[in-house]
Amino acid sequence: MTAKTTLYCAGKSLTLDKPKVMGVLNITPDSFFAGSRHQDDWLRAAEQMMLDGADILDIGGESTRPDAAGSPTPEEELKRVLPVVEALSSRFDTIISVDTSSALVMKEVVAAGAGMINDVRALHREGALEAAAATDVPVVLMHSLIDQPAPDFVPYYDDVVAEVSEYLSRCVKRCVNAGIARERLVIDPGFGGGMFGKTPAYDLSMLKHFSRFRELGLPVLAGMSRKSFIGAVIDKTPDHRLAGSLAVATLAACAGANIIRVHDVAQTRDVVQMVSAVRQAV
Numbered sequence: 001m002t003a004k005t006t007l008y009c010a011g012k013s014l015t016l017d018k019p020k021v022m023g024v025l026n027i028t029p030d031s032f033f034a035g036s037r038h039q040d041d042w043l044r045a046a047e048q049m050m051l052d053g054a055d056i057l058d059i060g061g062e063s064t065r066p067d068a069a070g071s072p073t074p075e076e077e078l079k080r081v082l083p084v085v086e087a088l089s090s091r092f093d094t095i096i097s098v099d100t101s102s103a104l105v106m107k108e109v110v111a112a113g114a115g116m117i118n119d120v121r122a123l124h125r126e127g128a129l130e131a132a133a134a135t136d137v138p139v140v141l142m143h144s145l146i147d148q149p150a151p152d153f154v155p156y157y158d159d160v161v162a163e164v165s166e167y168l169s170r171c172v173k174r175c176v177n178a179g180i181a182r183e184r185l186v187i188d189p190g191f192g193g194g195m196f197g198k199t200p201a202y203d204l205s206m207l208k209h210f211s212r213f214r215e216l217g218l219p220v221l222a223g224m225s226r227k228s229f230i231g232a233v234i235d236k237t238p239d240h241r242l243a244g245s246l247a248v249a250t251l252a253a254c255a256g257a258n259i260i261r262v263h264d265v266a267q268t269r270d271v272v273q274m275v276s277a278v279r280q281a282v
Contacts, residue, residue: 005219005258007138007186009095009115014055014138016219018279019253019272022056022097022261023049024225027080028063042084050094052266056259058118059084059109060099064148064195074102082108089113097140103127110135118221120190121146122171133179140221141171142188145197160202161209164189169216186259188221189213193228203229207248210255222252223261225268246271 007014014020025046046057061080062071072080081098082105089096089112097116098109106117106128115137122141123129132139143164145155157163168187176182189210190196191203198206203224206213213220224230230244231237242264249260249268253275262268 007116007184007219008136010089010110010113010137012093012095012115014095016258018276019257020055020259021053021265021268021272022058022221022259023052023054023265024060024261024263025049025057025084026060026063027084028061043087046084046088046092049265050092053269054094054265056095056097056116057088058097058099058116058261059088059114061105062100064120074104077102078105078108081105082112085109085112085114089115101125101128103131106131106135110137116140118142118188120144120188120195122168123175129175129178129180132175136184138184138186139175139180140186140188141168141175142221142223143167143190143197145195148195149197155197155199155202157202160198160205161189161212164206165213165216168213172216172218182218186219186221187213187216188223191222191224191227191229198229200229200232203227204233207251207255210252210257214256219258220256221259221261222249222257224248224252225262225264242267250275 005016025042027042049057059081061077085096095115097118098114099118100106101119101121117132118140120142121144123132124146172185175185189206192198225245226238226241230241234244246267249271252260253272260268
């Protein structure tokens with residue numbers, strides 16, 4: 001992948017010449033970080049993220065936290081996110097991404113102006129692959145266990161980076177075979193526990209060797225903001241993990257992350273600007 005890779009997002013271009021910031025806007029009652037829940041104040045929150053410099057807004061209608069109260073139906077999820085996508089895409093120029101695994105939601109939100117699909121299940125739910133192929137927007141493929149494991153599940157990898165990379169490589173081939181152009185694909189190693197299938201030790205190993213994910217030749221997204229592996233290191237709850245989140249964002253940006261998905265847009269924007277400035281220094 002060259003430094004000038006460009007994603008074409010429903011009439012808007014995203015050139016990945018430096019790390020881009022994706023702001024998290026959850027239209028859910030139960031996302032793990034309370035500060036990201038915006039069922040009632042999503043317009044104000046979206047406007048603030050854009051003022052803070054978000055390159056992308058990622059709208060989510062389903063919580064993937066390990067103790068979430070169960071997945072909403074596609075219809076329930078659509079009812080949460082569609083009005084948000086319609087309002088934001090009609091008023092603002094910022095690229096709108098939707099965090100969904102539902103074929104129904106994918107079709108409807110892209111028709112309403114969304115410029116990116118972000119699927120934590122890498123298009124493995126019924127109809128999702130075909131729905132994504134029928135659009136012309138970029139798709140983020142994340143490594144996960146597809147669905148929530150049993151509470152006592154403990155993941156195991158001989159080499160987490162190699163095995164996650166192989167999974168993502170298979171997902172990319174599956175998408176290309178279904179008619180999705182490789183140039184539309186972004187990969188995400190999937191930091192976190194629960195259905196994301198990592199312990200803190202595996203998350204730390206993936207971050208340490210993050211540059212290896214770039215060997216697939218595709219843009220790489222890093223979603224680590226306020227996650228449990230940060231808490232495991234600094235012994236703080238999600239509300240108090242900002243400094244830790246900025247530290248891992250810095251490491252990911254230095255290792256070549258193209259998109260960094262975060263709750264704290266303004267602070268992360270400062271991080272990527274500094275990383276970019278150092279890279280450009282003589």
